Amino acid sequence: MTSGLPLWPAAASAYADRIDLLVWTFSALIIALAAPVILGMMWFAAKYHRGSSADRRHAPRKGFWIETGWAVIPFLLAMVFYVWAARLYALERTPPDGALEVAVVAKQWMWKFQHPGGQREINELHVPTGQPVTLTMTSQDVIHSLFLPELRLKMDVLPDRYTTIWFQADRPGTYALRCTQFCGTDHALMGGRFIVQEPKAYEAWLHASAVDGTLAQEGERLFRRLGCSGCHGANAAVHAPALAGIYGTQQPLSDGSFALVDDRYIRDSILLPARQVVAGYQPIMPSFAGKVSEEEILRLIAYVKSLPREGSTPP
Ligand code: HEC
Ligand SMILES: [Cu+2]
Structure with a gap:
C-alpha cells in the first residue's frame, strides 16, 4: 500500500x-x-410494480425444491x-509443548513483559521467528485486551485471572501491539511495538538487555525474601508440602477432591491459601494478598515450575 x-x-x-x-x-x-x-428482489420489483402489465395469472403457490x-x-x-x-x-x-513463555502484566496504561531469561520490557515485545511463544497474561487493575493485528490475535486480559495466547511468528518486522478494551483516560495510548526478529537477532537482543537473573531465579529470591522457604524449604520445622515437581500434577485436597497444579492454582495458593487446602496439611499458610505484585506472583510461579520432580536430576 x-x-x-x-x-x-x-x-x-x-x-x-x-x-x-x-x-x-x-x-x-x-x-x-x-x-x-x-x-x-430488484428484478421482481421492476417486473411486478403496481400498474405493470406483467401476467399475474396462474402464479405458482408451492415450489418444494426451491424452498x-x-x-x-x-x-x-x-x-x-x-x-x-x-x-x-x-x-x-x-499451545504446543516447549513454547517460549512470556509473562504479561497489563495496567493503566502500559504493557509489561518479562521473558523466561529475566529480560523485561514495557510497551514492546521482542519475539524470535520460527518458535512457538505463549503469553501468560493478567491485569493488575481493570480489564484490558491485547491485540496483535499482524498475527490476527486478540485476547482479554483480566484482573485475578490468567489468560493465554500462543503464536509462532514467521516474518521479521516491527508490528503493532494494542489494547482494545476501553480501560480509562489513556486507553488510546496503551500500545506499542511488537518486534519479530530472526533467532540470531533475538538472541543478541536478549544478551544486550540487563537482567537480575532468570524469571525463575528472581522467583527463588522472592521465595526466600517473603519467607515461603521458611515453611516450604527442605529443613523447615513447619509441616508444609514440598513444591518440587508439583506443577502439572493432580493434588489431593482436604475436601477429598483433586486440583490440577497450574498457574492459577499456584496463584490461588499464594493469595487465597485457605480456599484449597492440600490433603494432610493444616491451613496455616498466611495469605500474601496485597504483599506481592502480579509480576512477583508470575516469578514465583516460574520458580515453582522450574523445580525438578523429586528423584529426577536437576537441570
Ligand atoms: C506459615 C508457613 C507457610 C508459609 C510462610 C508459606 N506457605 Fe505455602 N503452604 C503452607 C502449608 C501448610 C500448605 C498446605 C496447606 C494449604 O494448602 O494451605 C501450603 C501450600 C502451598 C501451596 C500448594 C502446594 C501443593 O502441594 O499443592 C503452594 C503452591 C504454596 N504453599 C506456595 C507458597 C508460596 C509461594 C509462599 C510464599 C509467598 C508460601 N507458600 C508461604 C505453609 C506456608
Ligand atoms: Cu487497556
Missing part, C-alpha cells in the same frame, strides 16, 4: 494467513448468498465454515 493508510494489516504468521483466507472466503460466501436475494434448496444449501455451506473456523480456534487454544 503506497498511501499511509493500510486497509489490511500485514500478516506475520502462517496462522494469520489462514485467518485471512477464512475471512475472505466467508465474505465471498455472504456475497454469493445475498446476491441472488437482492438481484431477485428446500434455499434452506439446506446455505445451511451446509455455513456448516463448512463452522468446522473450518472451529479447527482454527482449537489450534489457537492448544
Whole structure:
C-alpha cells in the first residue's frame, strides 16, 4: 500500500494467513448468498410494480425444491465454515509443548513483559521467528485486551485471572501491539511495538538487555525474601508440602477432591491459601494478598515450575 493508510494489516504468521483466507472466503460466501436475494428482489420489483402489465395469472403457490434448496444449501455451506473456523480456534487454544513463555502484566496504561531469561520490557515485545511463544497474561487493575493485528490475535486480559495466547511468528518486522478494551483516560495510548526478529537477532537482543537473573531465579529470591522457604524449604520445622515437581500434577485436597497444579492454582495458593487446602496439611499458610505484585506472583510461579520432580536430576 503506497498511501499511509493500510486497509489490511500485514500478516506475520502462517496462522494469520489462514485467518485471512477464512475471512475472505466467508465474505465471498455472504456475497454469493445475498446476491441472488437482492438481484431477485430488484428484478421482481421492476417486473411486478403496481400498474405493470406483467401476467399475474396462474402464479405458482408451492415450489418444494426451491424452498428446500434455499434452506439446506446455505445451511451446509455455513456448516463448512463452522468446522473450518472451529479447527482454527482449537489450534489457537492448544499451545504446543516447549513454547517460549512470556509473562504479561497489563495496567493503566502500559504493557509489561518479562521473558523466561529475566529480560523485561514495557510497551514492546521482542519475539524470535520460527518458535512457538505463549503469553501468560493478567491485569493488575481493570480489564484490558491485547491485540496483535499482524498475527490476527486478540485476547482479554483480566484482573485475578490468567489468560493465554500462543503464536509462532514467521516474518521479521516491527508490528503493532494494542489494547482494545476501553480501560480509562489513556486507553488510546496503551500500545506499542511488537518486534519479530530472526533467532540470531533475538538472541543478541536478549544478551544486550540487563537482567537480575532468570524469571525463575528472581522467583527463588522472592521465595526466600517473603519467607515461603521458611515453611516450604527442605529443613523447615513447619509441616508444609514440598513444591518440587508439583506443577502439572493432580493434588489431593482436604475436601477429598483433586486440583490440577497450574498457574492459577499456584496463584490461588499464594493469595487465597485457605480456599484449597492440600490433603494432610493444616491451613496455616498466611495469605500474601496485597504483599506481592502480579509480576512477583508470575516469578514465583516460574520458580515453582522450574523445580525438578523429586528423584529426577536437576537441570
Ligand atoms: C506459615 C508457613 C507457610 C508459609 C510462610 C508459606 N506457605 Fe505455602 N503452604 C503452607 C502449608 C501448610 C500448605 C498446605 C496447606 C494449604 O494448602 O494451605 C501450603 C501450600 C502451598 C501451596 C500448594 C502446594 C501443593 O502441594 O499443592 C503452594 C503452591 C504454596 N504453599 C506456595 C507458597 C508460596 C509461594 C509462599 C510464599 C509467598 C508460601 N507458600 C508461604 C505453609 C506456608
Ligand atoms: Cu487497556
